[in-house]
Amino acid sequence: MTTTTESGESTDNLRTFVAYVEDKPGVLNRIASLFRRRNYNIIALNVGRTHEPGISRMTFQVTADAGMAKRIEANLYKMVNVLSIEDISEVQRMVRDLCLIKVNVAAERRTEVLNLVEIFRARAVDVSTDTMTVEITGAQGKIQGLVDALRPFGIVEMVQTGTVAMSRGTQGVAARMAHTVSAGGQAPAARRSAGSMT
Amino acid sequence: MPKAESSTDPNSTGPQQIPGSEIIWDTLVNLGVETVFGYPGGAIMPAYDSMVKFPIHHVLVRHEQGASHMADGFARVAGKVGVCVATSGPGATNLVTGIANAMLDGIPMVAITGQVNSALIGSDAFQETDITGVTLPITKHNVVVDRPEDISAAIKEAFHIASSGRPGPVLVDITKDAQQARCEYEFDPRPVELPGYRPEYSTDSNDIARAAEMIAAAKRPIIFSGHGVVRSGSSEVLKELVDKTQIPVASTLLGLGGFPASHERALGMMGMHGESWVNKAVQQADLIIAIGMRFDDRVTGNLANYARQAKKIHIEQDPAEINKNVIVELPLVGDAKAILDQLLPIAKKGDIEGWLAHIDHMKGDDAVIDIKELPDNGKLYAAHVIHELWKKTDGRAIIVTDVGQHQMWETQYYHHDYPRRLVTSGGLGTMGFALPAAIGAQFGDRDAEVWVVAGDGGFQMTAAELSTIQQEKLPVKIAIINNGFLGMVRQWQEMFFEGRYVSTPMLSPDFVKLADAHGMDAFRATTLEEAADAIAKARAIDGPALIDFRVVQEDSVYPMVATGKDLDDMIRRPDGSTEGPAVADLSKQKHIKNPLIETGDDE
Numbered sequence: 001m002t003t004t005t006e007s008g009e010s011t012d013n014l015r016t017f018v019a020y021v022e023d024k025p026g027v028l029n030r031i032a033s034l035f036r037r038r039n040y041n042i043i044a045l046n047v048g049r050t051h052e053p054g055i056s057r058m059t060f061q062v063t064a065d066a067g068m069a070k071r072i073e074a075n076l077y078k079m080v081n082v083l084s085i086e087d088i089s090e091v092q093r094m095v096r097d098l099c100l101i102k103v104n105v106a107a108e109r110r111t112e113v114l115n116l117v118e119i120f121r122a123r124a125v126d127v128s129t130d131t132m133t134v135e136i137t138g139a140q141g142k143i144q145g146l147v148d149a150l151r152p153f154g155i156v157e158m159v160q161t162g163t164v165a166m167s168r169g170t171q172g173v174a175a176r177m178a179h180t181v182s183a184g185g186q187a188p189a190a191r192r193s194a195g196s197m198t
Numbered sequence: 199m200p201k202a203e204s205s206t207d208p209n210s211t212g213p214q215q216i217p218g219s220e221i222i223w224d225t226l227v228n229l230g231v232e233t234v235f236g237y238p239g240g241a242i243m244p245a246y247d248s249m250v251k252f253p254i255h256h257v258l259v260r261h262e263q264g265a266s267h268m269a270d271g272f273a274r275v276a277g278k279v280g281v282c283v284a285t286s287g288p289g290a291t292n293l294v295t296g297i298a299n300a301m302l303d304g305i306p307m308v309a310i311t312g313q314v315n316s317a318l319i320g321s322d323a324f325q326e327t328d329i330t331g332v333t334l335p336i337t338k339h340n341v342v343v344d345r346p347e348d349i350s351a352a353i354k355e356a357f358h359i360a361s362s363g364r365p366g367p368v369l370v371d372i373t374k375d376a377q378q379a380r381c382e383y384e385f386d387p388r389p390v391e392l393p394g395y396r397p398e399y400s401t402d403s404n405d406i407a408r409a410a411e412m413i414a415a416a417k418r419p420i421i422f423s424g425h426g427v428v429r430s431g432s433s434e435v436l437k438e439l440v441d442k443t444q445i446p447v448a449s450t451l452l453g454l455g456g457f458p459a460s461h462e463r464a465l466g467m468m469g470m471h472g473e474s475w476v477n478k479a480v481q482q483a484d485l486i487i488a489i490g491m492r493f494d495d496r497v498t499g500n501l502a503n504y505a506r507q508a509k510k511i512h513i514e515q516d517p518a519e520i521n522k523n524v525i526v527e528l529p530l531v532g533d534a535k536a537i538l539d540q541l542l543p544i545a546k547k548g549d550i551e552g553w554l555a556h557i558d559h560m561k562g563d564d565a566v567i568d569i570k571e572l573p574d575n576g577k578l579y580a581a582h583v584i585h586e587l588w589k590k591t592d593g594r595a596i597i598v599t600d601v602g603q604h605q606m607w608e609t610q611y612y613h614h615d616y617p618r619r620l621v622t623s624g625g626l627g628t629m630g631f632a633l634p635a636a637i638g639a640q641f642g643d644r645d646a647e648v649w650v651v652a653g654d655g656g657f658q659m660t661a662a663e664l665s666t667i668q669q670e671k672l673p674v675k676i677a678i679i680n681n682g683f684l685g686m687v688r689q690w691q692e693m694f695f696e697g698r699y700v701s702t703p704m705l706s707p708d709f710v711k712l713a714d715a716h717g718m719d720a721f722r723a724t725t726l727e728e729a730a731d732a733i734a735k736a737r738a739i740d741g742p743a744l745i746d747f748r749v750v751q752e753d754s755v756y757p758m759v760a761t762g763k764d765l766d767d768m769i770r771r772p773d774g775s776t777e778g779p780a781v782a783d784l785s786k787q788k789h790i791k792n793p794l795i796e797t798g799d800d801e
Contacts, residue, residue: 037335071520071521074517077396077517078363080359083393084394
């Protein structure tokens with residue numbers, strides 16, 4: 001059975017990792033290849049640029065127990081193009097997806113849909129005679145809630161980004177990490193205390 | 199190509215303007231490379247054309263698989279990065295088996311491949327293969343280079359990655375236009391800096407102190423000596439640690455020679471074909487100190503019942519190996535030698551006299567039956583051959599094995615006292631490895647006596663390299679353990695497939711004539727006496743020689759832990775072996791179940 005946090009994120013063995021990688025051709029392929037080869041199951045994956053030129057940031061979610069999570073971390077740490085990797089599953093974090101949902105809605109029912117959109121703190125971004133497109137940002141649980149609410153109207157299409165995540169509080173995941181290793185054998189940087197809620 | 203034309207402009211002034219093809223070799227020479235193993239072809243031809251300007255010895259192989267195995271064999275013996283070179287497409291794909299082999303055994307190798315012109319990449323050009331895509335999961339790293347300016351840095355980085363941390367193969371794919379174009383170049387001797395590559399780990403001294411406490415408290419400790427002991431050069435410090443603590447040492451296949459087989463505390467190899475007393479000791483131990491090994495399934499048997507009484511200390515440089523197969527109490531991540539150097543001064547001998555006596559009891563007084571004491575029954579056993587080879591070479595030769603029964607017999611009958619003297623394909627189990635790897639091994643140590651020990655099956659996979667041996671005038675000696683079967687598969691068919699010998703009987707050419715066709719001296723031996731004689735003759739020859747040992751056909755390697763069985767659940771040599779009455783008679787005479795092959799007390 002899957003449980004969810006108040007932010008709607010599934011918790012059963014779902015691990016969230018943040019990695020900084022060099023923005024070079026084939027890096028995504030290398031990481032995807034590692035996951036395939038080691039039989040790790042990717043739930044969500046997102047790559048995007050950062051404020052630092054030449055460095056991309058990846059967020060990925062994997063179902064793994066604690067032991068496997070450590071090996072995933074260690075295997076990614078070994079990759080030449082991976083600048084840093086951190087498992088942020090145990091810290092306070094913000095986890096978001098963005099989703100666009102195009103739903104069948106005739107003029108007379110638009111208000112109904114807009115009310116739902118309001119409840120979910122989503123927003124309407126496009127309207128045509130017979131459809132409305134809604135944009136929602138949030139954790140998976142919240143998005144799923146809106147999808148369920150809109151389903152009776154008839155969903156024409158929907159699209160989601162991969163999940164992005166960031167730890168709360170003052171400290172960030174360092175793009176470049178120092179040589180440290182704990183007795184647990186995992187490679188990564190020192191653990192931070194949970195960040196404050198902001 | 200406009201790009202190439204503009205940069206090869208004869209009017210350009212800079213005296214350091216050289217083509218990428220020369221940058222390749224200048225960089226390799228600056229990195230200390232003297233020998234490369236390769237095969238030319240279209241996309242790598244500019245590099246070959248430039249090679250003659252540099253002090254590089256190129257060994258022309260007969261198949262690119264040979265080149266990658268040679269680079270591998272060279273690296274294992276010399277402890278340096280082995281280099282192989284091939285052209286694009288089929289040249290590159292032929293390297294693949296050797297690259298995968300180096301990956302699983304952690305061998306430092308750099309493969310340089312030609313690639314089609316950068317403008318043609320992705321167009322399915324002649325001999326175009328996406329070799330970096332193909333080798334992605336079997337290299338430590340790989341890279342495509344399409345500008346001459348990037349060649350030197352890419353090769354330097356490849357050497358650094360291949361040889362540091364847990365070593366492995368790195369492939370550098372260089373487009374033909376990058377080889378042809380010119381640029382300003384001067385070798386940059388500064389160390390490589392890769393922000394995302396940090397393979398060194400420092401170990402917490404508190405953890406090492408804890409290891410010393412666990413060692414002092416243990417009643418039944420055992421050390422596992424793996425490939426990491428050989429690679430990190432830890433043989434001496436390990437010996438000192440064992441002399442101080444008296445802890446018995448079991449070895450993995452690739453660890454053989456890392457700890458001297460003749461040492462009083464050496465137990466021998468553990469695992470699927472390990473000696474019975476070693477596997478029993480593993481199962482009974484209360485502390486395992488595993489050094490530079492990865493708890494491969496061939497070592498552990500059934501994981502659920504593996505060494506359940508033992509706490510485990512895992513000394514390993516790759517954190518991704520920690521808790522992968524076996525959960526350990528204390529991981530020590532870092533260089534084995536650095537950790538053992540710190541452990542040695544604080545390690546103390548525990549109260550283990552009872553344990554040592556127990557192991558001695560398991561071994562029995564006749565732990566290793568000296569085969570030469572047994573009466574000759576007129577048949578030649580592989581064990582005879584390898585034992586004889588060990589005696590004749592005083593245990594000092596470099597033995598390069600193929601994969602199969604002969605490989606396991608080698609581990610049982612050639613006792614390695616020195617590191618880097620056994621070259622064998624462990625993780626991948628690559629048939630066809632021995633002959634080319636031996637060529638590389640000979641280049642790794644030009645003065646060493648190098649012996650190939652191969653089966654008739656594996657030998658034929660890469661037998662074309664016989665002519666490479668002759669072209670290079672190498673004194674490599676070749677022992678073919680010829681039983682007319684793919685022996686290990688046949689053994690499994692006998693044991694697990696009700697004796698259905700599907701596709702394992704093998705017709706071979708006359709190996710003596712084959713050697714003769716290569717202008718190589720060759721002998722055939724069908725008895726123990728002939729075997730001893732042939733080995734002596736081959737050793738006396740100042741050049742290569744081949745011996746076709748016609749051994750008993752349906753012999754099996756014992757003891758054996760079947761796949762999925764517990765480590766101490768071993769199949770023993772049956773009384774009245776399959777190989778006829780002679781053996782059965784012998785066992786009655788000597789009141790031992792296992793007169794020839796099994797070396798341990800069979801209790």
